[in-house]
Amino acid sequence: GLFARIAEAAGLDPNEQTVNSLHSQGLDRLGKGVVVEALSDDGVIEGIALPEAPNLAIGVQWHAEFRVEKHAFNRALFHHFGEAAKARAIARLTRARVA
DSSP: OHHHHHHHHTTSOSSOOOOOOOOSOOOSSOOTTOEEEEEOTTSOEEEEEOTTSSSOOEEESSOTTTTGGGOHHHHHHHHHHHHHHHHHHHHHHHHHHHO
């Protein structure tokens, strides 16, 4: 999935990452088009994505912002988010100039 591709692009293990997951709630059911991207060892859904969305649409159950400078996968996740935002902004500017 998407999270595996992000991990691979960052030179990380695409199948397993350690995250700071501390929660007492979790997803029970997924909405239409939502796919599971990450599961904890106890089966809690830790990450989701909407692959058919026109732009990047992901969610995580952990605090990806916590100590991001020391966590390679979280840095890669934020980098991917930044690149997606930049690509969307460029596409919007290009459409506005054509119109």
